[in-house]
Amino acid sequence: MKAKTMEAVCRRATESDIEVLSELIAGYAEKGIMLPRSRETLKRQIDTFVVAEVGPEVVGCGSLTRLGADLVEIRSLGISEGYKGLGIGSKLVDQLIHEAKEQHIPKIMALTYEVRFFEKNGFVVVNKEIFPEKVWTDCINCPKQHACDEIAVLKMLD
Template identity: 40%
Template structure:
């Protein structure tokens, strides 16, 4: 069995991250991301990588929205290794990154609220996240009829 570990994403990972996110987007687990978005925000991403192979098995990003708030986004884990705790570990890597940066409020928009609630996030009204709405949501094809759940963690 291949050993897995979490690390910051590298430029060589973008095509695999894109493929993973597009697969999840087709299943309507998350919103798709373009190559342009991935290259522009590569430094936001952590990946679940294989020690002895070039494969990416999962990813998650921490996107800074404003001076005091960031977003967990693009969380995806290959179906064959789900329910093994890797999603939570990817989120924890992003939360640790937020604390390192001095950001202590982190939110997410998700179709899987129970997963994030188990990690300590609590539901929040989307209206409480104005930076997010004007930064990204305005360009989303689902705006203004967003069907994702908003959750926040204050550390």
């Protein structure tokens, strides 16, 4: 089973990935653990996404959204059923961290239910109120805005 991890390759997403990204994100959104993204939004933001492939199949995704001059957020991080627990999520996070470093952004954050996963990848739990950029751009429109149960995590990049 671990052989799948070795075969997973991360790359920047392209427009040909929109359908599979839409399906993957919708599966998480239906469970209430990820915000939905329309195909139109995915098309507009495709340059912010990375995907993980095993062979020709896209099995995971994540995106990086700039929240300020010194802060980006990992969003829409998900792995297809049957591929979880194989290190693919960590490969995606590594790729997103690499992208943030290329943009000279020193801080990367996420809102998550999977705190242990992010801690394993070098993030620390922080108070989400330290991210007014996030609160005013996204949280203001979120249905969970007054009862948010996600945990904020942060990693300082060197």
